[in-house]
Amino acid sequence: MKKLVYAEIEGKSKGFLKLAVGLLAMIGIGLSAAYYMEHNGHIVTGMNNQIVWGLPHVFAIFLIVAASGALNVASISSVFGKTAYKPLAPLSGLVSIALLLGGLSILLLDLGRPDRLIVAMTHYNFSSIFTWNILLYNGFFAIVIVYLWTLMEGQYNKYSRHAGMLAFIWRLILTTGTGSIFGFLVARETYDAAIMAPMFIVMSFSFGLAMFILILYASYHWTGRPLGISTMKRLKNLLGVFVAGVMFLVTIFHITNLYAAEHDSVEHFMLSGSGYAFIFWVFQIGLGSILPLVYFYHSRFKDQVKYMLRGAGLVILGGFSQLYVIIIGGQAYPLELFPGYEVSSTFYDGEVAEYFPSLPEMLLGIGGIAISLFVVLFAIKLLKFLPISLADEDVDPHYKAKSTD
């Protein structure tokens, strides 16, 4: 293994400029959509007083969850001492910060009063898991920036293990907090489950790594830097384990609910009696979980980069679908105020709530993703995040052993 050399990307090509301008345009459109929503009120969105969290929350929570997961690659290197992941650690930290920034931007811009950000930063209610999340997110930024410093500044390398450990523990708590936003909602049958926290942690492993794989590949492919197959294989094998882990926890969640007669109705709704069931089976499970596993492990596909990338893309599609089902589907199922009664009212009691995502919400969400990607693009142009080569002979600790076989 050679000594690693990190360098900024050149960032002078037409492709770079096109990408930068394209992302900035998407950010601009997203901000315009947010302004339109704030100016006219949420009446211009698909959200209403029955479905209060809509598509922006799906995008925001996806990015926030993926953010903590994207840090895993660095954690595996610093905390668990796997040298094969070391060259990827700075990018891992960068992607995690960038995704969190994009997610939080969406969350902020979807508030009824985003102009009151200062209120959210100065008034704390410590019995709220939201409050804790605000602190956890801010802390995450600070800790990961320090961690990146220890990784990238030679004289501080000796502290990277400690900083990495702190970042790893912090990110576990952070995703526990995100999952608990739903887990603590005792009134709603579709949430109110302790398993939400660990499920969100494993979801973060999966979504974050899928995002990382695509960003890593794009960074190397588009700059013409070598990226060895062993790095890609290692990452996709890990992603496969995470995808299976999410499926396991989702299965346990539903089996536990199915066992209790009181949840029959809600399980029927989520698994067979609604459009959300279709999204669950087709997009979350079929396309978003099983197909990627086939791509990752079936002998016909398993060593082809093309299928690794497709698999990662499908995991992201599955992740969005899963969050859509959890967030929107969970609200669509009616609250049960009067068990044993048929109910009706002018406020849709007892009815499945309807929600049709609107264009501004979609554009705000896409704008958030663009913020994340632009931050990555800007940072790798500015600082030395990427090794010049990730070719197998440069980074694979087992390369020589293999070549002498």
Add this chain to the structure above:
Amino acid sequence: MTQAKDLSDQSRRKFIGGSVGVAGAMLIGPGIFLHQVQAKPDNQAVTNKVRWGMLVDTNKCATGCDDCVGACAKENGWANETGPNEVNVQWIRKVDLKDKKTGREASLPVMCQHCEEPPCVDVCPTGASFKREDGIVLVDKHTCIGCRYCMMACPYKARSFVHSPVENHDDYMPRGMGVVESCTFCVHLVDKDKSPACVTSCKEKALLFGDLNNKNSEIAIRVANENSRQIRQDLKTDPGVRYQGI
């Protein structure tokens, strides 16, 4: 001496008259005292000696009647909502019930239940959702950031988010786009010794408002002697609104 005797007689008469008056009032007209809403004077802080509550008698509440909803909307300025129904705010709504097994029907109003342990207050990140010492749960419209987490947490679907610009709201009930609102028990009236608008509008006298902590209040006497229940009692949020006949 005569003057002193006269004064003594006067004070005795006053004492006897007062005693008879108090005794008479206690014997003859308990309703006069029991119906009284005992608000605090304006210059005193709210205390937890009072726990405002409401008793809804669904046996009296008429199906199809929504006078309470109309009165609330008018009093609190949300009567002129012009958006789609699923978007419009509703501080109070009439819910029709039908027992799945027996077919028995009932109708009742549902509004903020003013819980002793309100989930909306627990989850609010800025503390904008808060409970007064006297049990009234409110939203501070100045610190609400419009995150809607309280709406996700409320087991009673009692809160609404204002989706469009608000015009011409009353000074005593500030409203604004982008924040969450709900029934206040007409706190501006209660603080002036009056009952909430829904209660006074109910021709059937199905709604009773008062201090649950005052053992002599009609509401406290009735909940102590008659069967009543809270919605989703299993959640142990201990709502201040109780229902009879369901």
